[in-house]
Amino acid sequence: MKVFKVDESFQSKAKSILTIGNFDGIHRGHRHIINKCFEAAEELDAEKITAVTFEPHPVYLLKPDKAPKIITPLEMKANLLEKAGVDELAVITDSTRLLNMAPEEFAKDFLTGRFNPAAIVEGCDFRFGYSRSGDIDTLKELGKVHGFRACCEELAELEFSVGRRRVSSSLIRGFIEQGLAEDAMKALWRPYRLIGEVVPGRGIGRQIGFPTANINPTMQIRPSDGVYTGFVQIGESREEVCRIDRQKLQPSVYSIGRARTFEQGNPILTEAHLLQSSRELEEGLEGRWMAMDFIAKLREQRVFPNKDKLAEQIDADCRRAEKILSEDKKSLYND
Structure with missing residues (x-):
């Protein structure tokens, strides 16, 4: 599996299925989302599955004293994602700008500006953009504008x-x-x-x-x-x-x-x-x-x-x- 940092010069034109998150633990819920990525990749004829994660946890940048202790270090996270079949892991080391983007800007400049997603697969509690103002419904509407499918997966209890x-x-x-x-x-x-x-x-x-x-x-x-x-x-x-x-x-x-x-x-x-x-x-x-x-x-x-x-x-x-x-x-x- 390819592991790389997302910097200002990064841009991928390969048709991919994206899933974005901290992925701390690579637990059963994450595995369920990854399995849905495989289904979407087959249906949409995508070239690869890309997991986008943050290192460190975004809370560490915003409120260091409230940042959670981690379950899995980045190296272990990468190994587990590789075993799960993910093709590449994109690591964001400075998420401050992303956290301050409006949802529309996030979709235009980051999702489709850096990647070429055929679909984005997330849990139904997914939030993004400034003050976590974007949710899965926002992502679905933005997907219609920018040409990607947003898939919401309810995680089992x-x-x-x-x-x-x-x-x-x-x-x-x-x-x-x-x-x-x-x-x-x-x-x-x-x-x-x-x-x-x-x-x-x-x-x-x-x-x-x-x-x-x-x-x-x-x-x-x-x-x-x-x-x-x-x-x-x-x-x-x-x-x-x-x-x-x-x-x-x-x-x-x-x-x-x-x-x-x-x-x-x-x-x-x-x-x-x-x-x-x-x-x-x-x-x-x-x-x-x-x-x-x-x-x-x-x-x-x-x-x-x-x-x-x-x-x-x-x-x-x-x-x-x-x-x-x-x-x-x-x-x-x-x-």
Whole structure:
């Protein structure tokens, strides 16, 4: 898949199907829209499917303090779109001018001025232009003027532990922040993946027989404090672990939160203990990259009276995790 930035000189004359959005998470709703792009491309004899996204999120430019933490970094977003069959990803790095365009100007100068869309496929809540003044009905009317079809797709609702909800990036962010790993996985159609460079830890896990690898994620959402289970993938670069490789997944137990058993005032830690013996972990992973895929939450964080009680609980966590991961959980990766 071709990935490129949209600058002032960009112009594409190839007949295409466009879909525009942040695509954070590349969740079930996004997949539904992409599938509709395929149908439109076949019907209208388009040459390619182009996804147009924003990096960073537009809210970051307008109100940085209110910008949401992301679900998927751009590299992972590109990999998932490629696997979904999208032909190219156009990245807008400065969306300020677009956000200030009137809907008519957006359609004339950007949509048809930069691209040659046979159709534009969006969710029915699509908004565009200054103060989000344009909606899907506006787009349909502008399409009649500028020669493209505007397609609106209503996204289906799914049943979650919190009730029936329409899948959206905002919903998934909430699930992750609340530690609802299984709900997030259902909405994403794969486990949530948290990525970071491995950093030195305190070494306490190794002292009690459960060595861990620690990461310090930055832009992504960190799940709520607790103990989780899932699969890790280790790589030499951020780009490598942004690409899901089922052959490299290793069953693990995660701990997220402040370590209060031994001392107070510690920073929030994000650490993984690999359930199977690993030469990589024994030799140390500092400087490499790790992806943590969240399958289920095992329990909340607790304070233990001593190291022995902590080790006893970690052992129980590992046995429970092994039972959960003994099922064919890798089939949950619909990536």
